[in-house]
Amino acid sequence: MEVQTYEKLAVIMRYPLALAGVFIALRALYMAFKDGVRASRLRSGEAKYGAVAMFSVLPAERRGKAQRIPILRNGCVGSSGASDVRIKGMGLAGRQFDYEIRSGLMHISLIRSAGVSLVGKRANEEITSTIVLAPGEKLMVGRAVIGFEMLKTPRGANSPAGNKVYRLKGKQQ
Amino acid sequence: MIFTRLDRSQKEAQNLKRLLVRTDERPLEIAVMAFQAVCMLLLSLKDGQIDAFSVLLGACLPLGTYLGLKLITHFWPVDRAMYLITMFLCALSVILLRAVFSSTLKAKTQAMYLVPGFGSLLIGIGVPRLLNGREAIIKLAMPAFVALMLLPFGFTTASAARSWVNLGAIQFQPSELLKPATVLVLASGFSFGKKFGRWIVYALYGFALCMILLFQRDLGAMLLYFLLICAMFTAGTGKWRLTLIALAAAAGLGALFISISGKVEGFGYIATRIDIWKNPWSGKHEESRQIVQGLMSVSSGGLFGAGLGLSYARKVAVVGSDYIFAAVCEEFGMVFAICVLLLCMTLMLLGMRQAMNARSRFHALLAFGCAFELISQTLLIVGGNLNILPLTGVTLPFVSEGGSSLVGSMLMMGMILGVSSINAQDEYDDLMRLTSGKGVKE
Numbered sequence: 001m002e003v004q005t006y007e008k009l010a011v012i013m014r015y016p017l018a019l020a021g022v023f024i025a026l027r028a029l030y031m032a033f034k035d036g037v038r039a040s041r042l043r044s045g046e047a048k049y050g051a052v053a054m055f056s057v058l059p060a061e062r063r064g065k066a067q068r069i070p071i072l073r074n075g076c077v078g079s080s081g082a083s084d085v086r087i088k089g090m091g092l093a094g095r096q097f098d099y100e101i102r103s104g105l106m107h108i109s110l111i112r113s114a115g116v117s118l119v120g121k122r123a124n125e126e127i128t129s130t131i132v133l134a135p136g137e138k139l140m141v142g143r144a145v146i147g148f149e150m151l152k153t154p155r156g157a158n159s160p161a162g163n164k165v166y167r168l169k170g171k172q173q
Numbered sequence: 174m175i176f177t178r179l180d181r182s183q184k185e186a187q188n189l190k191r192l193l194v195r196t197d198e199r200p201l202e203i204a205v206m207a208f209q210a211v212c213m214l215l216l217s218l219k220d221g222q223i224d225a226f227s228v229l230l231g232a233c234l235p236l237g238t239y240l241g242l243k244l245i246t247h248f249w250p251v252d253r254a255m256y257l258i259t260m261f262l263c264a265l266s267v268i269l270l271r272a273v274f275s276s277t278l279k280a281k282t283q284a285m286y287l288v289p290g291f292g293s294l295l296i297g298i299g300v301p302r303l304l305n306g307r308e309a310i311i312k313l314a315m316p317a318f319v320a321l322m323l324l325p326f327g328f329t330t331a332s333a334a335r336s337w338v339n340l341g342a343i344q345f346q347p348s349e350l351l352k353p354a355t356v357l358v359l360a361s362g363f364s365f366g367k368k369f370g371r372w373i374v375y376a377l378y379g380f381a382l383c384m385i386l387l388f389q390r391d392l393g394a395m396l397l398y399f400l401l402i403c404a405m406f407t408a409g410t411g412k413w414r415l416t417l418i419a420l421a422a423a424a425g426l427g428a429l430f431i432s433i434s435g436k437v438e439g440f441g442y443i444a445t446r447i448d449i450w451k452n453p454w455s456g457k458h459e460e461s462r463q464i465v466q467g468l469m470s471v472s473s474g475g476l477f478g479a480g481l482g483l484s485y486a487r488k489v490a491v492v493g494s495d496y497i498f499a500a501v502c503e504e505f506g507m508v509f510a511i512c513v514l515l516l517c518m519t520l521m522l523l524g525m526r527q528a529m530n531a532r533s534r535f536h537a538l539l540a541f542g543c544a545f546e547l548i549s550q551t552l553l554i555v556g557g558n559l560n561i562l563p564l565t566g567v568t569l570p571f572v573s574e575g576g577s578s579l580v581g582s583m584l585m586m587g588m589i590l591g592v593s594s595i596n597a598q599d600e601y602d603d604l605m606r607l608t609s610g611k612g613v614k615e
Contacts, residue, residue: 016211022508025519
């Protein structure tokens, strides 16, 4: 091919190449935007898909965004793949506790009670093999602070602790 | 009775699972591959006769992009958009070097560097999984990293910065290779709980690397490392006031140093660069020719460029690495150059999103550090090319010529992709588990 012919071809090809660049940039931006919308729809739409409650998991230092895990059914929380709700890298046992939601309260049956304590108003409460959490109350397990929120809060779902203040710190089994 | 038995219907489960499916990457994949093929095939006709190397690359680049995507996504659910953008930018580097220079040597060398670059991408994908929680291994490697950074002191070069290791046939720049390693070390150090002593130790490690770079007279890399340490310290610890104090102190010391740099042996070029940056058209310094030619190159491309292979960007000194953005502007035009910048920004945005979605602090800091490093490097070099900032010796990630820069950038991108695959896997596992059984019953 003659050099002059190549030059003409290169000049003509400027426009398709610029168009290709624009398409690639816009498509990449579209993919980034669409996936972001998808992810936020996934996070916010759990109630629509049958989620009745939410775990919020925060590192013990309480900095950063809480990880929100929708609850659709009763199950087990732990760090292993055998758990229904898997929280990795925060010092939880493979299967830490079973949970069940009844009348707007979360009933927790501890499988491993070491490293478990309540936080907030109930911090001094003794830890037994079963704990009842009201919406908004939190549990410290390992290096994680696990909170519980109902997406539909029924009336009368008050904390079993009420306004009592327990003097003794919980014993660990 | 508040809740009745909730049976997860097939349709609801499918709707939920459908939200796991990401946007189809095939249009982007086809566009990137087509661009690579068309550019290389066009360039094969540049010299009046068909160039076999360009034809070969016209086939290998798109095929490599396609096979690489299939290989990686077979094992890990990585973010495909990020991978495709990275491959586009890497191919753009080869295309530009072939277009700007009459000899094919630089393009061939850069094409060869793509192989270890891809290898480092694969290694980077494995790093977040392998090194999560393994602080002991990272601690053991820290002295080795410092030793690697000190290596250039044993070698001399003709350039102002003494940051290269010259082993005859092989030359590399340790500071480029150590960027991902530094991100890894800082992510490991700052991801643990409230341990102020530990944080300070890791911050001092980072500052030690900065001091080494200062004595190597590689101020561009030193600035990048310093900004990285400040950003990761703030992100990991939340102590933004300390960071502001450090930045203010550094700015003050920097201004003082620049004012006396003319009297310090080996640093006289700093005052010259600042002078040139303020007014490159004065003609007082011989070195201002590079900046002036770069600016003329940026402007002479117009909106759509001079045409592939028809620019005079080769007249700009060190156009392959320092002024590659000017070459993009002249070859492809301002419209395409803005698209390249948009792609770089999209890449960093996606990286930051992976950091936000990571469930482990180590992964979050790793993705954040890599994305921050890449974005700050991009802004620094584009700003230098457009004379918004003084010119430094940093490179445009993936696009600039150079094996060390490419391997370092690919390693960082690999780490971001690794975090993205872990995030995707976690999301999938959680939802599969939650949708596989019955609902809450009263």
